[in-house]
Amino acid sequence: MPGSFTKRTFELQTNGDSALDIRFADAPGPDLSETIIALAQAIESASIPGVTELVPAYQCLTVCFDLLQLPDDGAGTQRLVDTLNELVRVQLTQPSPVAGPRYQIKIPVCYAPEFAPDMQALSNHVGLPADQVIRRHSATDYLVHMLGFTPGFLYLGGLDKQLHCPRKDRPTLNVPAGSVGIGGGQTGIYPQQTPGGWQIIGRTPLALFRPQRDPAFIARPLDRIRFVAISAQQFAETDPFAEPEKIPIDTAETDLANAGNIQKSRGARR
């Protein structure tokens, strides 16, 4: 894996007057997410004065800063650009591994019709009966690439190609909190009741965003999510604030070249 780091190309670009984007040319994937999270940790460790937020995404790490905290010599932003350039170069040539534990997190999902208003439409589109959709959807580990959009929303990679299905032409106004959906090649869970255009095939009883609790968010980038099918009765009996089942991932097995590898390594661990 370290070899692949050195091939990456990147560029720094302004994102408004108080943020810089570090953008990578590589396609999104587990490897690039690993690079971006490692870089975020390196920038954090560097404690650069004025840096206020780091926002990792599929191909980009955004560094937000307080304009007035940068040196007032007319070149404050340029100096930050130079510092970041250097940090990225070091990270790409002598990559430090991502620190901290990571987990496979089991999220219970009830795929019963009352929670799956779009199952029939999705089933028709992909040409698989509902039980096959459920089996495939809950048979794989998904990589958490990033959190964002709304509090606690997980951007997951690794959806079975057989389950890809376009978003709805017209978004549903009120998708209930906990709804599990498929939109294009992505799957995910709506943490809050919001409008949404994905095909809803189930619902988790668990709260993904728990502002009064620690941790407030059910997963972190580079964790893996496994959906576990449950019955409507189990759904009703589950405490929304119950801790999901979390299994530490052996760091030796986290070398993910692509989403397909996620499925293979999953088999080995169980």
Place this chain on the structure above:
Amino acid sequence: MSLHIIQPGLQTSIQSVGRPGLMRWGVARGGAADTFAMALGNLLLGNPIAHPGIEVALTGPEIEFTTDVSIAVTGARFDLSHNENAVPNNAVLNMAAGDRLRFGALKSGARAYLALAAEIDLAPVFGSVSTHLISGFGGLHGRSLRTGDHVPLQHCRYVAPRELPPQFRLDYRTRPLIRVVPGCEAGYFSAEALSAFHHGGFAVSPQSNRMGIRLTGEPLATTDLPQLVSSALCPGTVQVPPNGLPIISFVEGQTIGGYPRIAHVISADLHRLGQLQANQRLDFEPVSAHSARRILKEKTQLLHELPAML
């Protein structure tokens, strides 16, 4: 000791500067839509500029005070009455227990700030009592205030009566010129689209909220725009979705987005977005990164100079 909400108004909420640092979890900073106006009220009362207060939008509330406390109303201009007597905006007002403050007709702007010479006695969430209205947490039960609510206060005090100097009384009646720096994808837009954006006289759509300010007008051409992979979306970013009508990401905006960004409102002008009214027309003026910093520095300097002028 509390504020007792007799009439809630349209969207009255507890706000301060919000929660910076949580975008990576999908949590927008949130907080006051016009932090500058909020700071003015706080400075009048001798508070820190980020002290929590009440944000009032478009239709104001009627509030009964169950305690003696000084307040000040800044930002949008409302007809204000204190126990049926007209009282000024931008001035310290002393409320006694049982007194009522009523927000009447809105004269200009969109959001006023009721600053309090008191602490709002609520548990912070992620270090702030700001109400995140879109996601429903913080403040009082994560929502805007309702009839019958009591906002608990502590450490209530009176301060010497004083007014904001005239140069700090903002006038929101003129057509706003919002300053912007070039967007990340500005280069993908045609010269015509860029020109139309800056001088198109877009108007604020009534569909706007704290998540985003939608614009209406002649749609911009979007045929040659690239498909992007989603990444961080900061407040003030102006995205152009396929329908060609720009959306400005606002205080509770989504933290990840993927539409081409034509421009970014400069940090110094973000607070002015909080005073835009529905159907109001506005223009965008491009400025350099250097000017963006200078303008922010000047505005911040003004705030720092205010206490000595009171």
